[in-house]
Amino acid sequence: MTTLRLAHLYPDHMNVYGDRGNVIALRQRCLRRGIELEIIPVNPGDMIDWGSVDLAFFGGGQDSGQALITTDLIERQGPGLRAAIENDLVMLAICGGYQLLGHYFLTHTGERLPGLGVLDVHTIAGKQRMIGNIVIEVDVGQGPWRLVGFENHSGRTFHGAGVKPLGKVLAGYGDNGQDGWGGAIYRNTFGCYLHGALLPKNPQLTDHLIGLALRRRYGANAELAPLPAERELAAQRVMVQRLIGRV
Numbered sequence: 001m002t003t004l005r006l007a008h009l010y011p012d013h014m015n016v017y018g019d020r021g022n023v024i025a026l027r028q029r030c031l032r033r034g035i036e037l038e039i040i041p042v043n044p045g046d047m048i049d050w051g052s053v054d055l056a057f058f059g060g061g062q063d064s065g066q067a068l069i070t071t072d073l074i075e076r077q078g079p080g081l082r083a084a085i086e087n088d089l090v091m092l093a094i095c096g097g098y099q100l101l102g103h104y105f106l107t108h109t110g111e112r113l114p115g116l117g118v119l120d121v122h123t124i125a126g127k128q129r130m131i132g133n134i135v136i137e138v139d140v141g142q143g144p145w146r147l148v149g150f151e152n153h154s155g156r157t158f159h160g161a162g163v164k165p166l167g168k169v170l171a172g173y174g175d176n177g178q179d180g181w182g183g184a185i186y187r188n189t190f191g192c193y194l195h196g197a198l199l200p201k202n203p204q205l206t207d208h209l210i211g212l213a214l215r216r217r218y219g220a221n222a223e224l225a226p227l228p229a230e231r232e233l234a235a236q237r238v239m240v241q242r243l244i245g246r247v
């Protein structure tokens with residue numbers, strides 16, 4: 001049986017707005033294609049062989065949850081995880097996880113949480129939280145997709161030259177409420193502010209991540225079998241219509 005291995009970073013500390021649903025969506029869309037997705041929780045103190053990992057997920061969290069795991073992230077997981085990302089590990093990071101892949105997060109109390117520094121972004125908290133539904137338009141080479149989600153963050157994330165934007169904000173605030181960018185990409189690492197959970201609502205992205213991981217593990221000819229997602233896509237269209245007035 002085809003297998004893939006997913007590392008779920010800090011599931012107990014970094015899991016708000018049902019971010020765990022992203023892991024469930026990946027697992028289900030793998031299973032329905034006969035691919036077994038093995039899930040490895042990464043808790044503080046755990047040793048991980050990052051070379052054996054195909055996918056990683058890092059969810060959002062409160063500032064206090066983020067503060068509890070930064071040392072472990074940087075000191076214990078840092079070298080292996082950074083090397084894996086440079087070696088095209090397929091990774092999705094949401095909100096607080098996205099912030100901690102960047103250079104730092106300066107919280108609203110003035111605490112400076114260092115990040116892994118693998119994404120060329122930094123985050124500074126503002127007084128007002130950015131809360132609400134969000135739609136971004138994404139093009140990862142398969143034509144434009146609209147991704148829908150829910151955002152709730154105080155952090156404003158600013159991009160440096162080392163990342164590409166993931167998408168353009170069509171509704172909501174996005175990374176900082178100013179420049180219109182929603183998320184960032186570096187190699188096969190994707191970061192953004194879309195909770196929701198993101199992947200159950202956006203099967204295009206779920207399949208894109210699985211396809212990348214399959215090809216990285218099994219070679220460029222590994223094909224992702226087609227799998228319908230009509231219900232998810234219909235619900236996605238309803239939300240896009242409601243938020244931007246067109247599909």
Ligand SMILES: NC(=O)CC[C@H](N)C(=O)O
Nearest residue numbers: 060061063095096154155
């Ligand atoms: N929802 C989240 O993950 C929040 C991240 C961070 N604590 C912020 O408020 O910006």
